[in-house]
Each structure stands twice: as C-alpha cells, then as structure tokens.
Amino acid sequence: MRWDLFKLAVSIVTYKHNVDEIVTVVNKLADAVYNSENTCCQVNIVDNHGSFNGADFIKKVSHFDETIISFDYIANPDNNGYGFGNNLALEKSKESDYFLVLNPDAFLNVDALHKAISYMEANDECVLLAPKILSKIGVQESGVKEYPSILVLLARLINLKPLNALCHKSLENYEARSVFRAVEPIDVNIISGCFMLFKTTSLKCLGGFDTRFFMYFEDFDLSLRAQNIGRVIYHPDVIITHLGGGAGRKGLNHVRFFIQSMVKFFHKHGWKII
Template identity: 45%
Template sequence: MNVKSVPPSEIEGLSVSVVVYRPDLARLVSTLDSFRVACDKLRDARPAFPVELYLIDNGGLPDLHAVRQELHAHGIACRVVTGHGNVGYGRGHNLAIEQTERQYHLVLNPDIDLESDALVRALDFFDANPSLGLLSPRIGDERGQLQYLCRRYPTLLDLGVRGFLPAGARRLFTRRLARYEMRDLINDNDTVWDPPIVSGCFMLFRTSVLKKLRGFDERYFLYFEDYDLSLRTHDASRIVYAPIVRVRHHGGDAAKKGSAHIRMFAASACKFFSRFGWKWL
C-alpha cells in the first residue's frame, strides 16, 4: 500500500501502544530499547517516517524520564497515558487506538524484544499486500526457540491441557496440542495466510481496519481479548503469519502466575465461548 492510497483520515506513520501494570523495569526498558533500535532502522529505510509511542499506565509505571528522553532524541514521540487506573489490557490499548491517526498501529507487550529490522520488514510486507490488515511475526522464546502462538479455534479440553496439566501428562495430548498450535503449518520460514487466531503480544494493524473493528472488546479484562479480536479481524481483512518479521517473547503461562490469573483466564474463556460458540472436545 503506497502513501497515495492512504485514506484522508489517516496520516503516514506508525503508532504503538504498550500497556503496563506494575512492570518489571529491566524488562520494560529492554523492550523500549529494542523498539528504539528498530525505529532507527525504519528511519534509515523511510526517512522522516513519524513514530508515536503510547505508554498506557494501568498502575505502577516507574519513572522513565531518561528512557523517554532517549526515545525523543531518536525521533520517537512518547506519550504517557495515566490516571485511569487498572482498566484491563484491551481497554488500555483502546485508549491509544482511539487517539491515533497514523496509518499503522502496533499493539505491543512490555515483554517483547524486537529484531532490529522487524518494523522495516513488517511495513514492507504491508506495502506489498494491500488486502492485509493484521500481521503476526515469528515469535521466539528467551532462547530463540519458536513459540507456536498462532491457534486454531480452541476447545475447552485444549485450553485445560495446555494451560494446566503438568508436562508429563501433556505428552498424552501431543498430537491434539500440535493441531491446536498449528504446528503443521507454522515454522521459521513459511508465510501462512489467515491463521484463525494470533497472539496479542505483537499485533501490527492497518489502523483503518483496527478502527473499523473498534479495537479490543473491553468486556475482557485480561486473556482472550486477542482471540476475540483475531476472529473479528477476519471479517474486515486478511491476517498473516510472516516469519521474516522476528521478535522474542519473555512472558506467558497464566497458570504459573497464581490463582488470580487462573480466575481471570477462566472468566475470559467463558466470555469468549459465550460469544463465539462452545467447543468442548
């Protein structure tokens, strides 16, 4: 998609929203540093390309004055959105989505490190594919191993096995989980069009599509808001898994985060299945 075809309501450039709640400072700074480096590469490829970062403070955001100054020195406008309390993940991102007028918007977790060329490769892919509305990258773990975060539509059994069974018991369901995690299609090299569900840790949208969908459904406080948004995106545009775009993810696993997260996971799962249809086995 070239600049001439951008709707008049949109302005060339990229906006990014990062929602934080009592973040690990070192991890957040690492994410922002990797983002700054990726923006430097982007500017080499697209001089004067505007980038805006929204830090959504759902509570406990530490003083990032030095980090924000560094971002500003590299041409990244950084806005802190605060005072709204802990409104949840999706609603937090919506605070930025409602404000942005940039052509592209990136939903980014505070536990993601971007490869230096990630933004260049992602926007080039959008330029080459006008029907594309949402791009999901190759997501690696802390060791660089591929995380299978694209999904087919889940059953309750899939969620229970993957989220809560010990590793030894999960081996009994290896084939089932492999299908759910699209291991037959997702790899380090092949572009996969229209995976049913992609991860919310890095969702790069054409903003016109995201605004048409009105962003995240705010009925989810945490968990499954990305499942919901992925399924709705298919009604508005195409989705792609593009492994030429690479990031690392340092989070996940609700079961290891304690009982409060398990309760939030279960509540959001009920909302998701009530909306899109229950599938048990």
C-alpha cells in the same frame, strides 16, 4: 513528527513494571524504527496500575529524535483491563497509518518493522500481521493458534505431563505447529497479543479490543473479528523475542481471569468441547 514517513503508533500496557524494564523494550523498538528508515513512531505507555514513574521514563528516553520517535504517558490506575488500556492508546492515534500492540516483555529484531510494514504496504488485504516468536533462549514458540477447545485449553492451563500426552494430537493442532515450517507469509486464524500489527483504519473499523475481556482471549477475539474485514498473516521473517509465560504459572488470580475470559470467548464465538 515527520509527515513524509509512515506513521506508526505503539501501545505498551504496563502493570507493576519498572521504568528500566520498559526502557529496554523501547530501545529495541527504537532500533527497529530507525532501521526502517521510512517510519516515525509515537509510543504510548499505558500504566494500568499507577505505580509506573511516567516522568522518569520520559526523562530516560528524552535523547531520541522527537521527529522520528516520541512518547506519551497515559495513566489508567483504575485498570479496566488489557484491552481497555490498548483502546486508550488507539484513541490517541487518529493520525497513524499503523498501530502496534506490543507486550512490555517483547523485543523486536532490528529489521522487524521494516519487513512487517513493507509487506503490509504491498498487500492491502492484510489487516493484521503476526511475527515469528522466539523464547529468551531462541526457541521458536507457538504464537499462532487454531480455534481452541475446552479440553485443549484446560490441558494447557493444568500442564500435567500425563494429560498433555493424552491430548498430544489436539494440542499440536491447536498450536498450529505446521506454521513453524512456513518460509513465506501465510494466512492464519488466531495470533498472540504480544505483537499485533494493524492498519489503524482496520483496527478502528473493528472498534478496537472488546473490553469485556479483562485479561486473556482478547487477542483471540480480535484475530477472529479481523478476518471479517481482511487477512490475518503470519510472517516468518518478522521476528521478535517474548519472555512471557502461561497463566497456570502466574498464580490463582490469573487462573481465575483465564477461566472467566475463556467462558466469555466460547459464549461469543461458539463452544467446542474436544
């Protein structure tokens, strides 16, 4: 890896994903790395299930110039959670300048890294940066949040039209819809974990993710803690596409994880009912 470039470490935590899915994500990431011109990248694939064929993946990405983008496969079949998996990648990234948490269903625009790192280099107080998030059909999604209430979170989980209509104003405030109109980088409170770009020293200072959150709310917790040491910035010109969906549409296990993590979040940061 070249030492005259900004060193970016990327963590992609997989769970029952196949190799070709992750190769597609990595190809988009690689395009953004090469477009950045002043960045080299170490991609850490963390397998939280044990079913990912790491050897096959490494073979399929072997054509990349290792001085610009290289890969490491980390087996974690015990699956101690999403945050734990990202922390494993962080431990292997001691020499990096930046650390990107990237979902295995998130695709970077070709200029995303260049714009994000350029902004963070020019703004030392920015310790965590969030992008504009588009759906697979190009509709902007709410990747920025305000501090949640129990009512809002349960309404989003249940996702019934009558309840959503009743909580319309609260839901709109929670989803920080005003951020959609931003044309310049602005300070925000909570960002989505599908793309979290940190200065590595800042993330290490925070101790990484709180592994008590097995799944859900680990990004909320980390966003709030990041504000204790710097600014959390939403940058509307840094754009990604995210294919993810809500917990309520993923089955009962996800609902259980969501509620468990919600209780832990409020217990740690303070309860808000309405």
